[in-house]
Amino acid sequence: MADVQTSGRGRGRKKWESPKGGLWFSIILRPKVPSPRLPLLQFLAAIATRQALENETGLSVRLKWPNDLVLGNAKLGGILVESKTIGESVAFAILGIGLNINQGKAQLPPRAISLRLVSGKQRDPRLLLRAILDQIRSSYDDLDNPSSIMEDWWRNCVHRLTRVQVTLPKDTVTGISRAINEDGSLVIETDDRKIRKVSEGSLRLLND
Ligand code: ADP
Numbered sequence: 247m248a249d250v251q252t253s254g255r256g257r258g259r260k261k262w263e264s265p266k267g268g269l270w271f272s273i274i275l276r277p278k279v280p281s282p283r284l285p286l287l288q289f290l291a292a293i294a295t296r297q298a299l300e301n302e303t304g305l306s307v308r309l310k311w312p313n314d315l316v317l318g319n320a321k322l323g324g325i326l327v328e329s330k331t332i333g334e335s336v337a338f339a340i341l342g343i344g345l346n347i348n349q350g351k352a353q354l355p356p357r358a359i360s361l362r363l364v365s366g367k368q369r370d371p372r373l374l375l376r377a378i379l380d381q382i383r384s385s386y387d388d389l390d391n392p393s394s395i396m397e398d399w400w401r402n403c404v405h406r407l408t409r410v411q412v413t414l415p416k417d418t419v420t421g422i423s424r425a426i427n428e429d430g431s432l433v434i435e436t437d438d439r440k441i442r443k444v445s446e447g448s449l450r451l452l453n454d
Contacts (some may be wrong), residue, residue, distance in 0.1 A: 256434035267348035285430035308404035320359035
């Protein structure tokens, strides 16, 4: 756990702003699952963190594909899993979670939000960390139960059955986000009624 990160990262080369006032932590895990199931870990971490935050604050935190926690339309936090695999076996995975807790508007990037900005209340990041770790621990065995993880995630997804746009490396997909697969890919029904499965990219909510 760090008070401040000077080189916080998001996906790819994106920077993760981590000033004082947030909760920035990583845990090392050695899940006994074959490597193709590793994407589940990120979704399990997202639903556990969401639940812990809702229990502790009463706020309705939602999930955005693939790795964001949001309040309303603004980004509250993100999750990153990096791993070492040998063939199909997982040597270890590092689960990193970053959450905006006490920062004011000036300490947040655009389109971001902190718990304090919504509730007006200052919180101890260590107490939230404890709640999140407890929740991860108690749901950890669900790694053997992908459908329960993905159903929970989908139930709490902010763009469930709404219009989205996903920017892929070479392509953009626009349509209704219809479902999430157990491999973590998102199913989109495009405007010309085709079903597209996207596995990477950045998602934007469309409000029309
Ligand atoms: P995506 O832009 O697809 O959500 P990531 O999940 O990797 O990509 O998150 C990185 C992005 O999140 C950054 O490019 C920036 O726009 C935003 N960001 C950086 N730091 C924070 C933060 N502390 N809170 C909310 N959003 C942030």
